Amino acid sequence: MSNPTELEWLSLCDKDDLIPGSGIAAWLDGEQIALFYLPGIGNEVFALSNHDPIANANVIARGITGSLEQQPVVASPLYKQHYRLDDGSCLEQPELTLKCWPVRLSGNRVEIGSDSPQVNAA
Amino acid sequence: MSKQQMIVIGNGMVGHHFVEQFLASDAAADYQLTVFGEEPHVAYDRVHLSDYFNGSDADALCLAKPGFYDQDGVTLQLDEQVTGIDRDAKQVITPKGRYDYDTLVLATGSYPFVPPIPGNDNEAGLVYRTLDDLDAIRDAAARSKIGVVVGGGLLGLEAANALKSLGLKAHVVEFAPQLMGVQLDGEAGELLKSKIEDLGVTVHCSKATQQIVAGDSCRYKMEFSDGEALETDLIVFSAGIRPQDALGRESGLELGERGGIVIDSQCRTSDESIYAIGECALWNGQIFGLVAPGYTMAKTLAAYLNDEAAGFTGADMSTKLKLLGVDVGSIGDAHGRTPEALIYKYSNQAEGTYRKLVVSPDNKQLLGAVLVGDNSYYDTLLQYALNGLELPEQPDSLILPAMEGAAPALGADALPETATICSCLNVTKGQIVEAIDAGAVTVADVKEVTAASTGCGGCAALLKNVVDSELEQRGVEISNDLCEHFAYSREELYHLVRVEGIASFDELLKRYGKGLGCDICKPTVGSILASCWNDHIHELPHVGLQDTNDTFMANMQKNGTYSVVPRVPGGEITPKQLIALGMVADKYQLYTKITGGQRVDLFGATLNQLPLIWGELIDAGFETGHAYGKSLRTVKSCVGSTWCRYGVQDSVGMAIRLENRYKGLRAPHKIKFAVSGCTRECAEAQSKDIGVIATDKGWNLYVCGNGGMKPRHADLFATDLDDATLIQYIDRVLMFYIKTGDRLQRTSVWMENLEGGLAYLQDVVINDSLGLGQQLEQQMEHVVATYQCEWKSAINDPEKLKRFRQFVNDEREDPDLQVVEVRDQLIPA
Numbered sequence: 001m002s003n004p005t006e007l008e009w010l011s012l013c014d015k016d017d018l019i020p021g022s023g024i025a026a027w028l029d030g031e032q033i034a035l036f037y038l039p040g041i042g043n044e045v046f047a048l049s050n051h052d053p054i055a056n057a058n059v060i061a062r063g064i065t066g067s068l069e070q071q072p073v074v075a076s077p078l079y080k081q082h083y084r085l086d087d088g089s090c091l092e093q094p095e096l097t098l099k100c101w102p103v104r105l106s107g108n109r110v111e112i113g114s115d116s117p118q119v120n121a122a
Numbered sequence: 123m124s125k126q127q128m129i130v131i132g133n134g135m136v137g138h139h140f141v142e143q144f145l146a147s148d149a150a151a152d153y154q155l156t157v158f159g160e161e162p163h164v165a166y167d168r169v170h171l172s173d174y175f176n177g178s179d180a181d182a183l184c185l186a187k188p189g190f191y192d193q194d195g196v197t198l199q200l201d202e203q204v205t206g207i208d209r210d211a212k213q214v215i216t217p218k219g220r221y222d223y224d225t226l227v228l229a230t231g232s233y234p235f236v237p238p239i240p241g242n243d244n245e246a247g248l249v250y251r252t253l254d255d256l257d258a259i260r261d262a263a264a265r266s267k268i269g270v271v272v273g274g275g276l277l278g279l280e281a282a283n284a285l286k287s288l289g290l291k292a293h294v295v296e297f298a299p300q301l302m303g304v305q306l307d308g309e310a311g312e313l314l315k316s317k318i319e320d321l322g323v324t325v326h327c328s329k330a331t332q333q334i335v336a337g338d339s340c341r342y343k344m345e346f347s348d349g350e351a352l353e354t355d356l357i358v359f360s361a362g363i364r365p366q367d368a369l370g371r372e373s374g375l376e377l378g379e380r381g382g383i384v385i386d387s388q389c390r391t392s393d394e395s396i397y398a399i400g401e402c403a404l405w406n407g408q409i410f411g412l413v414a415p416g417y418t419m420a421k422t423l424a425a426y427l428n429d430e431a432a433g434f435t436g437a438d439m440s441t442k443l444k445l446l447g448v449d450v451g452s453i454g455d456a457h458g459r460t461p462e463a464l465i466y467k468y469s470n471q472a473e474g475t476y477r478k479l480v481v482s483p484d485n486k487q488l489l490g491a492v493l494v495g496d497n498s499y500y501d502t503l504l505q506y507a508l509n510g511l512e513l514p515e516q517p518d519s520l521i522l523p524a525m526e527g528a529a530p531a532l533g534a535d536a537l538p539e540t541a542t543i544c545s546c547l548n549v550t551k552g553q554i555v556e557a558i559d560a561g562a563v564t565v566a567d568v569k570e571v572t573a574a575s576t577g578c579g580g581c582a583a584l585l586k587n588v589v590d591s592e593l594e595q596r597g598v599e600i601s602n603d604l605c606e607h608f609a610y611s612r613e614e615l616y617h618l619v620r621v622e623g624i625a626s627f628d629e630l631l632k633r634y635g636k637g638l639g640c641d642i643c644k645p646t647v648g649s650i651l652a653s654c655w656n657d658h659i660h661e662l663p664h665v666g667l668q669d670t671n672d673t674f675m676a677n678m679q680k681n682g683t684y685s686v687v688p689r690v691p692g693g694e695i696t697p698k699q700l701i702a703l704g705m706v707a708d709k710y711q712l713y714t715k716i717t718g719g720q721r722v723d724l725f726g727a728t729l730n731q732l733p734l735i736w737g738e739l740i741d742a743g744f745e746t747g748h749a750y751g752k753s754l755r756t757v758k759s760c761v762g763s764t765w766c767r768y769g770v771q772d773s774v775g776m777a778i779r780l781e782n783r784y785k786g787l788r789a790p791h792k793i794k795f796a797v798s799g800c801t802r803e804c805a806e807a808q809s810k811d812i813g814v815i816a817t818d819k820g821w822n823l824y825v826c827g828n829g830g831m832k833p834r835h836a837d838l839f840a841t842d843l844d845d846a847t848l849i850q851y852i853d854r855v856l857m858f859y860i861k862t863g864d865r866l867q868r869t870s871v872w873m874e875n876l877e878g879g880l881a882y883l884q885d886v887v888i889n890d891s892l893g894l895g896q897q898l899e900q901q902m903e904h905v906v907a908t909y910q911c912e913w914k915s916a917i918n919d920p921e922k923l924k925r926f927r928q929f930v931n932d933e934r935e936d937p938d939l940q941v942v943e944v945r946d947q948l949i950p951a
């Protein structure tokens with residue numbers, strides 16, 4: 001496991017760009033990142049790949065967030081599979097996992113830790 | 123041992139029931155069954171024959187499960203009338219040959235009696251008994267304006283109702299001084315007459331028809347013995363039925379004086395190899411013109427042939443029915459013929475209700491009852507009568523309006539195990555309890571196991587009471603929780619939001635739920651909040667609740683782009699608007715297709731493009747079409763009287779008015795409308811949630827149809843409405859649906875799940891039986907008054923537009939989108 005403090009933190013957007021209880025997408029060097037903001041829940045900000053592997057479309061940021069069995073999740077807007085916000089794993093098809101980034105709020109900025117695609121910052 | 127040959131003549135309701143019962147018994151293994159049916163159809167539900175005019179086709183009425191007559195041991199020969207029985211040779215004769223039998227069962231039913239009135243042929247001599255009869259009536263009606271039913275009994279009134287639903291002006295001509303003389307007393311008959319006349323059916327009592335001649339203004343003229351006459355285009359005879367006993371007569375079986383094949387308590391005729399069941403059979407001097415006694419005979423005979431002790435002991439002839447919202451009920455000794463019987467009556471002219479009890483001389487037992495105007499008393503009274511329950515000290519408390527001092531309705535718990543709950547299929551409370559003990563946990567389960575309430579359906583409410591109370595006693599809780607976050611059904615959540623004035627998902631979750639919510643409860647609550655308060659769906663507390671389609675006010679397609687459907691009310695569009703649409707589509711290279719709802723769908727818009735596209739559409743005068751919402755979609759229309767030579771009303775005008783009224787209304791599922799300008803029905807209104815068809819007097823309203831995966835014909839709800847009443851009824855139906863519908867439940871399934879179905883909905887909406895009418899209208903008024911075009915509001919609000927970007931930190935489009943050109947347009951690669 002890599003240590004979050006060794007990550008390079010890149011600024012993605014403002015905190016004001018986030019939508020409470022919902023998601024937006026950001027661009028990072030050819031990667032599409034879905035950012036979710038759940039005030040008061042765990043790390044508050046979550047970053048998953050925006051690519052839905054089942055639909056083969058970049059739409060994850062446009063899904064509905066919520067919780068299933070106390071785990072924060074997002075539902076794909078196309079075929080409604082649920083992915084855990086903490087680690088990107090798919091509840092319906094365990095063999096699928098969305099790429100997942102460490103992410104943090106730093107003042108008014110939303111920062112993402114690059115080079116550690118497997119683990120979250122928490 | 124070779125198998126015994128059994129032949130059943132008649133594949134009607136009772137014949138079929140017998141075959142079902144017999145094949146399920148052990149004795150079936152010893153027999154080879156051959157069933158002859160004169161009609162071309164497999165046994166169907168004659169009791170619900172009239173549904174054939176309300177959208178049910180022959181398949182929906184079929185009584186046999188698919189493949190039933192393909193199983194071993196039984197052959198069904200349809201369209202083959204048995205023309206004779208050779209009792210010496212033990213053979214039956216048909217035009218195709220002779221067939222041996224060891225055991226013969228006659229289940230030939232009855233035929234409609236047509237009085238020998240000169241001129242009663244062709245369209246002046248129709249009857250109402252079989253599917254083919256109904257086809258003939260439908261044919262004749264298409265060429266008619268006025269129709270007469272001869273006979274004011276139960277079936278005659280049903281036939282009159284059917285004529286009315288076919289768009290005819292209907293008359294009933296009755297020989298006796300009153301309607302339904304068998305079941306009702308004079309006072310009840312009089313009240314029924316006035317109620318039926320209020321519905322636009324003209325009733326002529328004490329009229330004897332002498333002859334039918336060519337008419338002046340219509341095809342025919344009926345001349346009565348009192349010198350009066352009535353002009354009509356068709357005549358349906360419903361002057362009673364006669365047992366179909368011709369085969370018995372010709373082969374010398376013992377018949378009753380006035381017909382009917384005499385049987386004993388084992389259903390055996392005077393020939394010991396021949397049995398008779400159903401309406402052709404005469405038991406103890408009685409013919410039974412209802413299906414329940416026939417079913418009991420079928421069961422009795424099947425059991426007897428299986429060497430079980432069984433005997434037919436007569437049957438209850440109580441009936442209740444509802445014709446266009448008029449309740450009529452008759453139980454047991456309705457006329458009070460029992461010597462020294464005591465009579466109690468309650469009559470209320472203001473309300474148009476009448477109730478009578480016939481009670482034993484000791485004042486302890488209910489012998490009979492008559493109800494007009496309100497059948498809610500029927501179940502309780504029937505239970506008292508059937509089960510010989512001791513009456514309360516003041517029997518009239520059972521028929522007084524519910525106020526202090528009136529006896530409460532008989533609860534399911536008070537019924538003995540032997541109480542018959544379903545008299546069609548003869549299911550007792552004990553059998554229902556047994557089914558629940560064996561694991562049934564819903565009304566549907568119980569129906570499946572016991573067949574209760576699968577006949578006329580009149581006992582549905584009572585059945586539900588019994589099932590619920592039994593489950594409750596066993597501590598079973600039936601979960602209709604919406605999801606893991608709310609232990610409430612959609613209907614309960616709607617109620618909470620309304621009554622407690624809850625304005626946001628978070629508030630509802632905090633007070634009544636747990637967790638964070640999910641993709642099930644969030645859109646559901648979002649929709650409820652919109653139905654109740656009608657805030658913009660993008661107001662901050664609501665924005666995260668919406669499905670992506672609602673969020674971006676467009677329909678997401680498989681590659682993540684959206685389609686855009688501007689509203690085109692009624693499908694009417696000016697050339698200028700059409701050009702504007704084309705210009706926008708061309709500019710943004712949108713794939714363009716005409717929808718089934720008479721508008722234009724523009725595909726392939728990216729998030730970044732949506733606000734630009736809508737800016738231009740709004741400038742051209744378009745509004746959002748809500749194709750993305752669980753809400754009103756379109757009101758389809760034909761041109762109607764504006765252009766069409768057949769149109770009788772302005773269907774386009776009405777369609778536009780309706781679409782503008784209900785646009786933006788959020789509901790449990792999408793809602794589609796159509797308005798047709800005449801009965802040719804070019805707008806296909808009968809396949810919509812709300813269908814409106816013009817008549818020369820106004821509008822016929824159809825409800826709860828849909829196309830799609832499981833198409834359902836809409837049901838005729840009310841006829842000849844003026845504009846204001848039409849809109850009032852639609853307001854009420856839709857708001858009641860929004861109030862009580864389940865999540866993602868179309869109106870069709872919703873109505874089918876309402877206890878009492880169509881009749882119940884009519885009662886709620888037309889008679890305001892729940893006293894909700896005004897409230898529902900006010901709630902609709904609020905939604906109508908607070909309508910806003912969601913795109914217009916969004917375009918003017920930079921906060922709301924923030925999300926319309928593929929990337930929050932970059933201007934580019936999604937680089938993975940690939941398109942190819944097909945038939946000169948772009949589609950996803």
Ligand SMILES: Cc1cc2nc3c(=O)[nH]c(=O)nc-3n(C[C@H](O)[C@H](O)[C@H](O)COP(=O)(O)OP(=O)(O)OC[C@H]3O[C@@H](n4cnc5c(N)ncnc54)[C@H](O)[C@@H]3O)c2cc1C
Nearest residue numbers: 132134135136137159160168203204230231400401412413
């Ligand atoms: C419009 C309508 C509404 C009704 N509503 C109700 C109601 O609400 N409640 C209720 O209890 N009852 C109702 N009834 C009555 C109910 O339908 C009958 O009681 C029931 O159908 C009787 O069943 P059956 O098998 O004896 O006769 P049927 O169902 O008439 O079946 C007899 C069959 O035998 C066939 N047949 C006759 N002769 C021959 C032959 N020689 N060879 C071959 N086949 C032959 C006939 O073609 C027919 O198909 C209604 C009837 C009608 C018409």
